[in-house]
Amino acid sequence: MFGHRLIIIIAICAIITFESTISSVIHQPQTDHHDELKLVFLFHRHGERTPYLLYPNDPYKKIITETVGIGQLIEKGKQRLYRLGEYLSQRYYNDNGDRFSIKQKSPRKVYARSSGSERCLQSITLLLAGMFPPEGEWKWNDNLGSLWQPFAIQTVPFEHDTLLNPDYGCPVADHLSNEIYNSEEAENISQNYRNLFKKLANYTGYPSDEMDIVKASYIYDIILSESNFDLPPPEWLDDEMWNGMKILNDYVFSFNSSSRRIQRFRCGL
Numbered sequence: 710m711f712g713h714r715l716i717i718i719i720a721i722c723a724i725i726t727f728e729s730t731i732s733s734v735i736h737q738p739q740t741d742h743h744d745e746l747k748l749v750f751l752f753h754r755h756g757e758r759t760p761y762l763l764y765p766n767d768p769y770k771k772i773i774t775e776t777v778g779i780g781q782l783i784e785k786g787k788q789r790l791y792r793l794g795e796y797l798s799q800r801y802y803n804d805n806g807d808r809f810s811i812k813q814k815s816p817r818k819v820y821a822r823s824s825g826s827e828r829c830l831q832s833i834t835l836l837l838a839g840m841f842p843p844e845g846e847w848k849w850n851d852n853l854g855s856l857w858q859p860f861a862i863q864t865v866p867f868e869h870d871t872l873l874n875p876d877y878g879c880p881v882a883d884h885l886s887n888e889i890y891n892s893e894e895a896e897n898i899s900q901n902y903r904n905l906f907k908k909l910a911n912y913t914g915y916p917s918d919e920m921d922i923v924k925a926s927y928i929y930d931i932i933l934s935e936s937n938f939d940l941p942p943p944e945w946l947d948d949e950m951w952n953g954m955k956i957l958n959d960y961v962f963s964f965n966s967s968s969r970r971i972q973r974f975r976c977g978l
């Protein structure tokens with residue numbers, strides 16, 4: 710399927726946090742003399758975005774929907790992905806005889822696939838722009854064409870994407886997820902954080918019987934995304950609540966892929 714491609718780049722939209730994705734690509738190349746770079750398989754996430762949902766009392770509804778829009782890449786995220794591309798370019802593309810550098814800088818050597826969400830498509834576009842400014846024959850004019858070249862980015866509509874959309878309807882995965890969230894471990898966590906749930910429901914406007922670990926993680930994500938967009942946190946938020954929400958958010962990421970079976974069904978074929 711990938712033919713003679715040297716670099717395969719895939720933009721995904723969930724499963725792992727952006728920071729951990731970056732740290733997993735920043736490992737040092739091995740320097741064994743017999744090693745030769747054959748293929749790079751790179752997974753990355755999108756850059757910083759606005760929240761993809763808002764809580765009922767969210768004070769920033771208007772400002773977000775009327776500017777960048779819900780769940781969209783923001784300037785900080787554009788900068789990050791472009792810089793990540795530049796970093797990868799330096800890592801694999803130096804001319805000092807580094808055995809790990811890629812000699813042929815042809816865009817034909819790259820296979821790129823993204824989820825169909827706009828922030829992912831824009832992110833992979835920026836990463837490729839930072840990583841592969843055109844060289845030699847690939848320059849196509851003296852202006853933009855000497856700084857940027859187009860790449861084919863493969864994708865499928867998000868709602869039909871069984872590979873890169875972790876929320877693609879899957880009854881088995883949903884069943885496994887229910888088991889995890891109804892487990893004794895999850896029940897204990899909910900019990901320990903019941904005061905936080907009460908406060909969060911009160912301040913955000915969600916009905917208190919709907920507040921749970923997953924909803925608390927959504928609120929955490931919303932406030933984090935808003936602060937990335939330079940919107941100050943709501944005045945009711947204190948350190949204790951924030952730390953509790955962060956712990957719950959970490960639990961959600963770990964629960965959602967906590968068994969081999971759910972990993973397989975969520976990142977399926």
Ligand SMILES: *[C@@H]1O[C@H](CO)[C@@H](O)[C@H](O)[C@H]1NC(C)=O
Nearest residue numbers: 892893894895896897898900
């Ligand atoms: C849940 O809490 C109970 C009571 O504190 C404890 O005995 C039990 O070991 C906990 N279970 C898990 C899975 O953490």
Ligand SMILES: *[C@@H]1O[C@H](CO)[C@@H](O)[C@H](O)[C@H]1NC(C)=O
Nearest residue numbers: 907908909910911912913945
């Ligand atoms: C509920 O929210 C109101 C303001 O919206 C606040 O005055 C009150 O202290 C809160 N109650 C609790 C239990 O957090």
Ligand SMILES: *[C@@H]1O[C@H](CO)[C@@H](O)[C@H](O)[C@H]1NC(C)=O
Nearest residue numbers: 723724875886923961962965
């Ligand atoms: C975790 O799984 C729950 C239940 O399927 C889902 O609602 C939530 O969006 C998921 N969160 C993440 C960060 O994957």
